[in-house]
Amino acid sequence: PSGVSPIGVVFDASNQLAIAFTDVKKDGSVGSEAMYWSSGYCDTPNLDNCTDKTTVITSCGVDGRANTDAILASTCGGTTYAANAVNAYQTSNCSADFCQKGKWFLPSLRDLNTIYSFKSVINNSLTLLVSMGASNVQDSYYWSSTEYNNIIAWLLRMSDGYKYNYNKFNSNFYVRPVLY
Secondary structure, eight states: OTTOOOOEEEEETTTTEEEESSOBOTTSOBSOOOBOSOSSOOOOTTOOBOOOTTHHHHTSSOOHHHHHHHHHHOOTTSOOHHHHHHHHOOOTTOOSGGGSTTTOBOOOHHHHHHHHHTHHHHHHHHHHTGGGTOOOOOSSEEEEEEEOSSSEEEEEETTTTEEEEEETTSOOBBOOOEEO
């Protein structure tokens, strides 16, 4: 439709999820900046500990919005860089309520796995949108909102789909906002 600008690329039609045009920096601005998941160790209240590689994709910690809300509501992990970054993100070409700050979230590991599965299609779409500020999903590790335990959170490497759990406070990886 005339006057409508895209703000993301749909990657999961059944769950109505779209990925943002770009990675974000710690302050929520556009750009790639590797960051810690958090500044301290904590077993985040109301966030499942997902320690099994099978259930983490199918049933444990799969709601990225609920996970991000739990991370943001917690005061036990210090600064939660990854969740804060996506929560502060706001696309410049959308004034509707659904795409404002606070609406974007850190994808779950299941979401990242779906993004990886459709990465070539997503990146083809993002390439077509470069004039609007889009950039491809990198072949690097991305933080998820899925927690492993008080010290570790899940990552996914976009070069090969490798799922990994790693130290929240001692590792810099990328984040890409997702939206319902």
